[in-house]
Amino acid sequence: MRIRELFPSETALVAQFYREAPDYWLMAEGRCDPAAQAQDFFTDAPPNCDPGESHRLGLFLNQRLSGVAELSFGFPEPSDAYLGLMLLGPWARGAGHGRSFLAEVEARARARHAHRLYLAVLDANPRGRAFWQREGFRATGLRRLDGTTGHWVERLGKDL
Numbered sequence: 001m002r003i004r005e006l007f008p009s010e011t012a013l014v015a016q017f018y019r020e021a022p023d024y025w026l027m028a029e030g031r032c033d034p035a036a037q038a039q040d041f042f043t044d045a046p047p048n049c050d051p052g053e054s055h056r057l058g059l060f061l062n063q064r065l066s067g068v069a070e071l072s073f074g075f076p077e078p079s080d081a082y083l084g085l086m087l088l089g090p091w092a093r094g095a096g097h098g099r100s101f102l103a104e105v106e107a108r109a110r111a112r113h114a115h116r117l118y119l120a121v122l123d124a125n126p127r128g129r130a131f132w133q134r135e136g137f138r139a140t141g142l143r144r145l146d147g148t149t150g151h152w153v154e155r156l157g158k159d160l
Contacts, residue, residue, distance in 0.1 A: 001061055001100060002059075002060045003059050003100075003101060003104045004057070004058060005055065005056065005057060006042075006068065011042060014038035014041050014058075015035050017068060018032060018037050019032075021087065021089035022034070023090065027122070027125065028124075028149060041068065041070060044070065044084065045070075046076075046084060047075060049072040049082070051072075053072070054084075055105075056068070057104065057105070059101050061091075061097070065089075066089045066091065067087060067088040067089065068085065068087055069083065069085060070084040070085045070086075071084070071105050071109060072084055073112050075118070076118060079115045079116075080114055080116050081112065081114035081116070081118070083105055083118070084119075086098075086101060086105065098131060099135065106158075109160055110160050114160055115159070116158065116160060117137075120153045120156070121154055121156055122151045123153075129154075129156075135158070136158045137156035137157060138156060139155075140154075140155045140157045142154070
Protein backbone atom coordinates (compact mmCIF):
# COMPACT_ATOMS: atom_id res chain seq x y z
CA MET A 1 0.00 0.00 0.00
CA ARG A 2 1.21 3.48 -0.89
CA ILE A 3 -0.38 6.85 -0.09
CA ARG A 4 0.59 9.98 -2.00
CA GLU A 5 -0.68 13.36 -3.11
CA LEU A 6 -2.93 13.45 -6.15
CA PHE A 7 -2.73 16.31 -8.64
CA PRO A 8 -5.24 17.94 -11.03
CA SER A 9 -3.31 16.36 -13.92
CA GLU A 10 -4.63 13.03 -12.54
CA THR A 11 -8.33 13.95 -12.82
CA ALA A 12 -8.87 11.09 -15.30
CA LEU A 13 -7.39 8.63 -12.78
CA VAL A 14 -9.82 9.83 -10.08
CA ALA A 15 -12.72 9.64 -12.56
CA GLN A 16 -11.75 6.03 -13.35
CA PHE A 17 -11.73 5.26 -9.61
CA TYR A 18 -15.25 6.71 -9.28
CA ARG A 19 -16.42 4.62 -12.26
CA GLU A 20 -15.10 1.49 -10.55
CA ALA A 21 -16.43 2.48 -7.10
CA PRO A 22 -19.68 4.42 -7.58
CA ASP A 23 -21.48 3.08 -4.49
CA TYR A 24 -20.92 6.07 -2.21
CA TRP A 25 -22.05 8.57 -4.84
CA LEU A 26 -25.12 6.52 -5.68
CA MET A 27 -26.08 6.43 -2.00
CA ALA A 28 -25.24 10.07 -1.29
CA GLU A 29 -26.46 11.75 -4.47
CA GLY A 30 -28.51 9.12 -6.27
CA ARG A 31 -26.17 9.29 -9.25
CA CYS A 32 -22.52 9.06 -10.14
CA ASP A 33 -20.97 11.45 -12.64
CA PRO A 34 -17.30 10.40 -12.46
CA ALA A 35 -15.92 13.19 -14.64
CA ALA A 36 -17.70 16.00 -12.76
CA GLN A 37 -17.01 14.51 -9.34
CA ALA A 38 -13.33 14.05 -10.19
CA GLN A 39 -13.15 17.73 -11.18
CA ASP A 40 -14.85 18.67 -7.90
CA PHE A 41 -12.38 16.52 -5.94
CA PHE A 42 -9.60 18.92 -6.92
CA THR A 43 -11.53 22.16 -6.35
CA ASP A 44 -13.99 21.67 -3.48
CA ALA A 45 -13.21 22.83 0.05
CA PRO A 46 -15.23 23.72 3.15
CA PRO A 47 -16.21 27.35 3.80
CA ASN A 48 -13.32 29.74 4.41
CA CYS A 49 -10.74 27.12 3.37
CA ASP A 50 -8.23 27.62 0.59
CA PRO A 51 -8.59 24.71 -1.86
CA GLY A 52 -4.94 25.22 -2.77
CA GLU A 53 -3.94 24.34 0.79
CA SER A 54 -5.96 21.12 0.88
CA HIS A 55 -4.34 17.71 0.68
CA ARG A 56 -5.80 15.45 -1.99
CA LEU A 57 -4.56 11.96 -1.36
CA GLY A 58 -4.64 8.66 -3.17
CA LEU A 59 -4.24 5.22 -1.66
CA PHE A 60 -2.70 2.75 -4.10
CA LEU A 61 -2.78 -1.03 -3.90
CA ASN A 62 -0.56 -2.75 -6.48
CA GLN A 63 -0.40 0.55 -8.42
CA ARG A 64 -4.23 0.73 -8.64
CA LEU A 65 -5.90 3.82 -7.20
CA SER A 66 -7.99 2.25 -4.46
CA GLY A 67 -8.94 5.20 -2.27
CA VAL A 68 -9.17 8.99 -2.24
CA ALA A 69 -9.23 11.55 0.55
CA GLU A 70 -9.52 15.33 0.75
CA LEU A 71 -8.21 17.12 3.86
CA SER A 72 -8.73 20.86 4.36
CA PHE A 73 -7.53 23.24 7.04
CA GLY A 74 -9.32 26.04 8.90
CA PHE A 75 -12.85 24.68 9.27
CA PRO A 76 -14.91 24.96 11.32
CA GLU A 77 -12.34 26.97 13.32
CA PRO A 78 -8.94 28.23 12.14
CA SER A 79 -7.11 25.60 14.23
CA ASP A 80 -9.21 22.68 12.90
CA ALA A 81 -8.86 20.26 10.00
CA TYR A 82 -11.77 18.86 8.00
CA LEU A 83 -11.88 15.54 6.18
CA GLY A 84 -14.26 16.37 3.36
CA LEU A 85 -14.06 12.97 1.74
CA MET A 86 -12.45 9.60 2.28
CA LEU A 87 -13.51 6.72 0.08
CA LEU A 88 -12.12 3.25 -0.51
CA GLY A 89 -13.02 1.04 -3.44
CA PRO A 90 -14.98 -2.09 -2.50
CA TRP A 91 -11.91 -4.22 -3.31
CA ALA A 92 -9.89 -2.31 -0.67
CA ARG A 93 -12.35 -2.51 2.22
CA GLY A 94 -12.15 -4.82 5.20
CA ALA A 95 -8.37 -5.26 5.18
CA GLY A 96 -7.26 -2.39 7.43
CA HIS A 97 -6.53 0.03 4.59
CA GLY A 98 -9.10 2.55 5.87
CA ARG A 99 -7.39 2.70 9.24
CA SER A 100 -3.99 3.19 7.57
CA PHE A 101 -5.37 5.86 5.26
CA LEU A 102 -6.94 7.70 8.19
CA ALA A 103 -3.66 7.49 10.13
CA GLU A 104 -1.94 9.32 7.25
CA VAL A 105 -4.70 11.95 7.16
CA GLU A 106 -4.38 12.48 10.92
CA ALA A 107 -0.58 12.74 10.70
CA ARG A 108 -0.92 15.45 8.04
CA ALA A 109 -3.46 17.33 10.16
CA ARG A 110 -1.14 17.16 13.19
CA ALA A 111 1.78 18.37 11.06
CA ARG A 112 -0.32 21.48 10.32
CA HIS A 113 -0.95 21.87 14.07
CA ALA A 114 -4.68 21.11 13.86
CA HIS A 115 -6.25 20.50 17.26
CA ARG A 116 -9.28 18.57 16.00
CA LEU A 117 -10.31 16.69 12.89
CA TYR A 118 -13.92 16.93 11.77
CA LEU A 119 -16.00 15.17 9.12
CA ALA A 120 -19.63 14.70 8.17
CA VAL A 121 -21.40 11.37 7.96
CA LEU A 122 -24.73 10.57 6.38
CA ASP A 123 -27.37 8.80 8.45
CA ALA A 124 -27.84 6.62 5.36
CA ASN A 125 -24.27 5.33 5.79
CA PRO A 126 -24.28 3.21 8.98
CA ARG A 127 -21.15 1.28 7.94
CA GLY A 128 -19.27 4.53 7.47
CA ARG A 129 -20.50 5.83 10.83
CA ALA A 130 -19.40 2.60 12.55
CA PHE A 131 -15.91 2.97 11.02
CA TRP A 132 -15.56 6.59 12.18
CA GLN A 133 -16.76 5.74 15.68
CA ARG A 134 -14.32 2.82 15.94
CA GLU A 135 -11.58 5.29 15.02
CA GLY A 136 -12.48 7.65 17.86
CA PHE A 137 -14.80 10.17 16.19
CA ARG A 138 -17.72 11.38 18.30
CA ALA A 139 -20.90 13.32 17.58
CA THR A 140 -20.55 17.07 17.97
CA GLY A 141 -24.29 17.69 18.29
CA LEU A 142 -24.48 19.37 14.87
CA ARG A 143 -26.96 17.74 12.50
CA ARG A 144 -28.69 19.11 9.46
CA LEU A 145 -30.99 18.03 6.68
CA ASP A 146 -29.30 18.50 3.29
CA GLY A 147 -31.91 20.28 1.21
CA THR A 148 -30.43 19.02 -2.05
CA THR A 149 -30.16 15.30 -1.29
CA GLY A 150 -32.67 14.92 1.55
CA HIS A 151 -30.04 13.20 3.72
CA TRP A 152 -29.52 13.87 7.39
CA VAL A 153 -25.87 14.76 7.91
CA GLU A 154 -24.06 14.74 11.25
CA ARG A 155 -20.72 16.29 12.09
CA LEU A 156 -18.27 14.08 13.98
CA GLY A 157 -15.03 15.21 15.56
CA LYS A 158 -11.85 13.79 17.04
CA ASP A 159 -9.17 15.42 19.15
CA LEU A 160 -5.72 15.07 17.62
